[in-house]
Amino acid sequence: MNIKIINQKRMFTKLMLASFCLALTSLVSPIIATVQASTFNLLTEELPPYAMKKGGKPTGATVEIVSKLFERAGIEYNVRIVPWKRAYLTAEEETNTCIFPVQRSQEREVKFHWVSPIVITQTGFYTRDDFDKNLRTLNDVKALKIGSYKGSAAAEYLHGQGYKTALITRDAPNIQKLQAGRIDVWAADTLTAVNMMKERNVNNVNESLVYFTTLRALACNLKTPIETINKLSKELKKMYSDGSVKGIMDQYK
Amino acid sequence: MMDQRIVYFRMFLPTLFCTAIVFFSSFSPTAYAAMKDAERWLQSEFKDSTLSKDEQMKEMAWFIEAAKPYKGMTIRVVSERIDTHWYEANTLTKAFEDITGIKVVHEITGEDDVVKKISTQMDLEYNIYDAYINDSDLIGTHYRSGKVVAISDFIKNEGKDVTLPTLDLDDFIGLSFTTGPDGKLYQLPDQQFANLYWYRHDWFSRSDLKAKFKKIYGYELNVPQNWSAYEDIAEFFTVHVKELDGKKVYGHMDYGKKDPSLGWRFSDAWLSMAGAGDKGIPNGLPVDEWGIRVDGCVPVGASVTRGGALNGPASVYSIRKFVEWLDKYAPPNSTAMNFSQAGALPGQGNIAQQIFWYTAFTAALTDPDLAVTNSDGTPKWRMAPSPRGPYWEKGMKLGYQDAGSWTFLTSTPIDRRKAAWLYAQFLVSKTVSLQKMLVGLTPIRNSDINSKKMTEVAHKYGGLIEFYRSSARVAWTPTGTNVPDYPSLADLWWKNIALAANHKLSPQKAMDKMAGEMDSRLQNVADKGQERCAPKLNKEREAEYWLAQPGAPKAKLSNEKPQGRTLSYEDSLKAWD
Numbered sequence: 001m002n003i004k005i006i007n008q009k010r011m012f013t014k015l016m017l018a019s020f021c022l023a024l025t026s027l028v029s030p031i032i033a034t035v036q037a038s039t040f041n042l043l044t045e046e047l048p049p050y051a052m053k054k055g056g057k058p059t060g061a062t063v064e065i066v067s068k069l070f071e072r073a074g075i076e077y078n079v080r081i082v083p084w085k086r087a088y089l090t091a092e093e094e095t096n097t098c099i100f101p102v103q104r105s106q107e108r109e110v111k112f113h114w115v116s117p118i119v120i121t122q123t124g125f126y127t128r129d130d131f132d133k134n135l136r137t138l139n140d141v142k143a144l145k146i147g148s149y150k151g152s153a154a155a156e157y158l159h160g161q162g163y164k165t166a167l168i169t170r171d172a173p174n175i176q177k178l179q180a181g182r183i184d185v186w187a188a189d190t191l192t193a194v195n196m197m198k199e200r201n202v203n204n205v206n207e208s209l210v211y212f213t214t215l216r217a218l219a220c221n222l223k224t225p226i227e228t229i230n231k232l233s234k235e236l237k238k239m240y241s242d243g244s245v246k247g248i249m250d251q252y253k
Numbered sequence: 254m255m256d257q258r259i260v261y262f263r264m265f266l267p268t269l270f271c272t273a274i275v276f277f278s279s280f281s282p283t284a285y286a287a288m289k290d291a292e293r294w295l296q297s298e299f300k301d302s303t304l305s306k307d308e309q310m311k312e313m314a315w316f317i318e319a320a321k322p323y324k325g326m327t328i329r330v331v332s333e334r335i336d337t338h339w340y341e342a343n344t345l346t347k348a349f350e351d352i353t354g355i356k357v358v359h360e361i362t363g364e365d366d367v368v369k370k371i372s373t374q375m376d377l378e379y380n381i382y383d384a385y386i387n388d389s390d391l392i393g394t395h396y397r398s399g400k401v402v403a404i405s406d407f408i409k410n411e412g413k414d415v416t417l418p419t420l421d422l423d424d425f426i427g428l429s430f431t432t433g434p435d436g437k438l439y440q441l442p443d444q445q446f447a448n449l450y451w452y453r454h455d456w457f458s459r460s461d462l463k464a465k466f467k468k469i470y471g472y473e474l475n476v477p478q479n480w481s482a483y484e485d486i487a488e489f490f491t492v493h494v495k496e497l498d499g500k501k502v503y504g505h506m507d508y509g510k511k512d513p514s515l516g517w518r519f520s521d522a523w524l525s526m527a528g529a530g531d532k533g534i535p536n537g538l539p540v541d542e543w544g545i546r547v548d549g550c551v552p553v554g555a556s557v558t559r560g561g562a563l564n565g566p567a568s569v570y571s572i573r574k575f576v577e578w579l580d581k582y583a584p585p586n587s588t589a590m591n592f593s594q595a596g597a598l599p600g601q602g603n604i605a606q607q608i609f610w611y612t613a614f615t616a617a618l619t620d621p622d623l624a625v626t627n628s629d630g631t632p633k634w635r636m637a638p639s640p641r642g643p644y645w646e647k648g649m650k651l652g653y654q655d656a657g658s659w660t661f662l663t664s665t666p667i668d669r670r671k672a673a674w675l676y677a678q679f680l681v682s683k684t685v686s687l688q689k690m691l692v693g694l695t696p697i698r699n700s701d702i703n704s705k706k707m708t709e710v711a712h713k714y715g716g717l718i719e720f721y722r723s724s725a726r727v728a729w730t731p732t733g734t735n736v737p738d739y740p741s742l743a744d745l746w747w748k749n750i751a752l753a754a755n756h757k758l759s760p761q762k763a764m765d766k767m768a769g770e771m772d773s774r775l776q777n778v779a780d781k782g783q784e785r786c787a788p789k790l791n792k793e794r795e796a797e798y799w800l801a802q803p804g805a806p807k808a809k810l811s812n813e814k815p816q817g818r819t820l821s822y823e824d825s826l827k828a829w830d
Contacts, residue, residue, distance in 0.1 A: 106365055106513045109744075117373055120381060136350070138361075139343035161334075161361070212360055213329070213381060215373055240377045 039076040041097045042066055042218075043087035049195045049252040050101065050119070051081055061191070061252040062101045062119050065245055066218060069115075073235045075228065084151065095223040101216030103153055113224050115232045116217030119249070123154040124210040126186040126193055128178060135185070135208040138163075147174040147183035154187040157212050172196055178205060191252065287317045290351040298348060301687045303700045304419075309684040312419055313352055316679060319415050320353035323672035327356040330673060332386035332657060333364040335613050337444040337693025341680055345689070349679050357676050364388060365513060371660065372740045375400045378664040384673035386443050389430040389656040390520075390732035391739045395440065396433035399784030402661040402670070405438040415671045417678045424683075424698045426721075427656040429535050430731045434550040434786065440658035443681060444695035447729045448522055448653045449720060450476065450483075451599065451610035453625070454635040454822065462494065469493060475819035477640040478828065480527070480574060482817035483608055487582035490605040497603075505582035506595060506604045507575070509754030514592030516747030518609050520732060522653035526608075527571030528644030529562050531804045536650060536733030540805035543742075544568055544768070545735040545775075550786035552737050555771035557806045559791040560799050564761070564768035565806035567644035570813055572753050572760035574642075579754065588754060599634070600625055608639060613655070615694045615717050632715040637825045638725040643813050652729040657695075696721055716822070725829035737788055738778045745770050 044051040044062065051060040058079045070077040082090075091099035092111055101118045102108065125135055125146075135141060138161070146163060148155035149171040158165050166183055168174065174186045175196060186193070190210060197205060220229065239245050291313035295306060302309055332338040342359035350356050360382075362370075367387055374381045375398055395401035408416040422428060422438075431440035456462060457474055466474035470485045477483040490504030509515065522542060524530065529544060530537030540546045544555050544563030555561035562568060579587055584603075587595065596614065598604055602624025621630045639652050659677040661670050679685060687701045691710070694717060696702050702721045711718035720726060736742060749767035752758040758766065775788040800808040820828060 104366075104369060106363065109365075109513060110511070116369070136347055136356075137343045137359075209358070211358065212362075213331070213370075215366075215369060215381075237377060240379050 039078060039096065040070065040220075041090075041094070042070070042077050042079045043082055043091060043097065043099045044079065044101070045084040045087060046081050047192065049191060053081060061249055062216075064248045065118055065239070066100055068244060068248070069118075069218075069232060069236055069239060072239070073231050075232070091219060091221055093221070095221050098218050098220035098224070100218040102219040103156075103214050104217050104219075108219070111222070112219035113222060113226065113229045114217045114219055115229060115236055117215035118218050118236070119216045119245075121153070121214050121216055122190045122210050123157065123187060123212045123214070124190045124193070125208045126178065126188060126205050127184070127208045128181075129204045129206065131184070131206075131208070137209075138211050140209075141185050144184035145182075146185045146187050147177050148187040149174065152187075152189070153214055154189060154212075157214075158187060172200075175200060175202055175205060194253070284317055287352055287354070288314065291317070294348045294351065295684070298344065299684050299688050301691060301706050302684055303687055303698075303704050304683045308419075312417070312682055312684045315417060315419075316353055316675065316682075319417075320355055320672070320675055323668065323675065324354035325356075326669070326672050327358065328383040328669055328672050328676065329358045329360065330384045330386065330676065331360040331362060331367055331370060331382050332443075333367055333388075334361050335444070335446075335657075335693065335695070336616055337689060337695045338386065338657070340689060340692045341443075345680055345685065346676075348685075349676055353675065353679075355672050355675065368740050371662070374662055374664055380662075380665050380669070383665050383669040384677060385660045385662075386657045387440070387660040388731065389427070389440050389442065389658045390736070391660075392431055392433065392439060393732070393734040393736040394739045395660065396435070396437075396734060397737055397783040397786050400663050401439050402663055403433075403437040403439055404441055404659075404661070407661070407674070411667060412671060412674055415675055417682060419683060420678055420681075421683070421700075424700050425681075426697060426699055426702070426726070427654070427658070430654070430656045430733075431658050434734050440656075440660045441677060441681065442656045442658045442697045443677070444657045444689075444693060445697055446611060446613040446655050446695045447720065447726075448518070448609050448611050448639070449636040449716075449729075450606070450608060450639040451634060451636050452476065452606040453604075453633060454715075455633040456490075456497065456605055465489075465493065470817060472817060473819050475821055476637045476825040477606075478818040478820055478825070479640050479815065480642045481814050482819050483606070483640045484574070484578065484814070485817045486606055487578055491582040494605075500603050502603045502605055503582060503584050504605050505578050506598050506607045507579050507583050507587055507609070508590040508592060508595035509576075509579050509588035509751070510591045510594075511747065511751035511755065512591040513744070513747050515751055515754070516743060516745075517592065519746045519750050520743055521655075522651070522729075523575065523609070524562075524568050524571050525650050526639055526645070526652065527567050527574070527642030528646060528649060529565060529567035529571060529805060529807070530649060532646060532648035534648070534650055534727055535730035536735060537805065538735075541733055541735040542650060543732065543736055543771075544806075545771070546791070546805075547735045548789075548791075550734065552735060552775055552786075552788040553791040555775065556768040556793070557796040557799050558793040559772060560802075560806070561768065561771075562806035563771055564764040565800070566809035567642070567805070567807050569761050569764050570644070570809075571642060572750065572764060575750075576753055576756075576760060610636065611655070612636060612717055612720075613695065615714050619713060619715070631713060634715055635822055636716045636720060637822055638720065638723075638728075638829060643810055643815060644807055650728050650730045651725075654729040654731055656731050719826055723826040723829055725826060728829070737775070737783065737786070741778055742771065742774050745774065 049060055050062040058081050063079055087099045091097045146165045148165045150167045155165050177183045178186045295309050338361055342361050346357040346359050371385045371387050427442040427445050432438050463474045466489050487504035490502050525542035530542045531540045540562045544561045546553050546560040555563040557565045600618055600623045619632055625633050686698050690696050690701045707718050745767055749763050753760045753763035779788040799806050
């Protein structure tokens with residue numbers, strides 16, 4: 001009997017303990033979830049000098065701008081460099097995830113909340129020293145062989161206007177293609193192009209025409225509270241007016 | 254005739270030669286070279302002008318002189334993607350640079366991107382472009398922002414030395430669209446196009462179809478004057494005619510995909526075509542075609558309960574008809590199409606009419622390879638003033654006119670703004686504007702519309718010139734000054750109309766939801782603050798109170814389908830006299 005009672009008591013104590021643990025877990029888990037939820041995953045792709053790894057850590061112009069923005073807004077964040085497609089899909093599907101720098105378009109508009117512009121970029125045409133045509137308008141390259149790389153804003157824009165381009169998977173080999181005369185014109189982001197040419201000591205390629213300006217944004221998952229988006233947008237505006245964005249960009253020019 | 258011209262030419266040759274010698278000898282060597290360039294451009298590109306050659310040369314001489322301080326500068330402007338702007342970006346930039354020495358990069362992109370860029374520059378006060386060609390739909394935003402240069406002030410003050418003496422502002426047809434409630438001019442139209450009724454004139458002229466229509470509906474198959482007739486004709490082709498020359502035909506074309514482009518026709522003119530707003534040109538006052546009521550220049554609400562008309566009976570009727578026609582009379586899958594996908598269909602030759610068609614596509618629809626064009630390149634179709642809904646009354650605006658207009662921001666440094674202003678004026682100058690109209694068919698000047706040249710070519714353009722010469726034109730206007738912040742409010746249209754188009758909400762519920770959201774957004778605009786005339790919402794009261802007042806919001810009509818009425822093409826234009 002006593003043993004039974006003792007066992008019952010033990011059983012009762014065990015049950016109570018289990019219930020207490022369960023209750024505690026259910027109380028604590030939202031706190032854990034909140035802590036986790038308040039940390040934003042900020043995804044970007046490797047695209048020097050906008051984003052690259054240095055000593056295993058993400059750095060670059062847009063990485064610095066976005067990091068400073070979240071720090072100033074007092075929001076926890078992690079920056080990760082991953083392939084673009086994966087970054088895009090993750091930001092579409094997972095809460096507290098954003099992707100940068102993204103060009104806003106009508107098709108993309110409905111898929112994200114936007115903080116814009118993280119950076120204002122330009123695309124231009126690059127030609128060899130001995131190129132004898134004066135490129136004055138977009139139309140002047142229509143009959144030429146234009147090189148760019150798959151998924152680039154430069155290629156996307158030109159395709160949208162009905163231009164044919166020779167696309168490769170990476171941008172850097174376009175410099176060699178241009179030097180070897182396999183393409184007449186290289187269409188590239190102006191900052192990336194200068195960076196690539198500097199790294200490779202290229203001095204026989206020139207900027208011929210800067211033909212398009214793009215606003216690039218931070219695109220956040222639709223479940224991101226609108227208050228967070230407004231807070232970030234407000235802070236970004238301050239970063240433009242106090243010269244912080246310009247200061248960061250100047251380091252990479 | 255040709256011989257006579259040669260004789261005249263020979264007679265005047267010595268005079269021309271002497272004039273040229275005197276003209277060029279008064280310039281420095283650099284200016285002389287620029288004048289030679291101007292001469293070359295006049296001969297090769299700007300042959301059609303309402304100015305004489307001598308007047309054109311004088312205009313160019315002024316540009317050369319005024320541009321001197323800015324020579325060697327590169328300026329950057331942006332505009333939307335239509336033929337007129339491509340012509341400017343690819344050809345007119347070169348002419349301007351050759352003549353003035355100012356290089357212009359004229360970027361082309363979607364209008365949504367133009368709006369984002371100008372909003373960003375206004376918001377950040379950070380110079381991205383030196384000038385924008387931005388739809389005048391933003392006039393309410395620009396006027397209230399305090400960040401847009403009032404052109405009428407600029408040309409009297411800091412821009413006086415760079416303002417073309419022959420600009421002739423009175424000759425522009427769209428200045429009322431770009432003038433703020435304070436009477437100041439904030440934008441200068443660069444190109445204009447309208448939304449009109451489009452129909453297959455060849456089918457409407459067929460005696461067999463005319464007889465069949467009359468037998469069923471009791472009146473003539475012709476240009477519909479009201480929505481009842483449009484609906485009857487839509488039903489006639491889709492349900493009764495069904496096939497023509499072995500091809501399935503439809504009496505209506507539209508689109509309903511949840512996409513920003515779905516919003517355009519609604520924010521442009523759908524509600525005004527039904528007659529939802531008040532009387533007033535260019536826009537209804539106190540309630541406009543967005544259903545927004547103003548008190549003076551202050552927006553006070555869009556919901557009927559605040560005195561607006563966005564969810565009033567006329568608006569709900571217009572959305573109900575949009576959904577009904579799309580379901581019953583448009584080709585299958587139209588509901589899943591966006592603007593670009595739907596735009597291609599009329600050219601394929603199986604659409605009989607379209608109530609809302611942008612004239613910017615005139616050139617594209619006169620391609621001789623299309624099924625809707627005759628072998629001599631003349632169109633089988635015509636455009637005419639659009640039919641009116643049952644709530645529409647004389648004195649109201651009817652359709653939409655897009656007026657892409659030069660817009661200058663206070664955040665652009667003054668020297669860059671002045672150089673950009675020179676480029677803007679070059680593009681609308683009388684030397685250039687007629688040729689630009691011939692290329693893009695987007696008129697801005699009365700003198701061009703009424704020119705002899707346009708009379709010669711009018712038959713090629715399916716009624717475009719006739720429309721612009723008619724009195725109907727004044728009832729086609731852009732979004733006006735009641736809309737205090739276009740970029741912050743515009744997305745509500747497509748997001749809510751899509752709910753009705755895809756049967757997720759009834760038209761009444763979709764418009765109730767939208768009106769509530771519009772009021773909230775107006776409050777947000779007020780909270781954010783505007784330089785002048787910021788919204789201040791009316792307190793809510795019973796809808797019945799407002800519906801009983803004269804004007805918009807209008808009470809529900811007992812009969813929303815009066816007798817259908819049609820007129821011949823010619824009479825449809827005269828009906829506006």
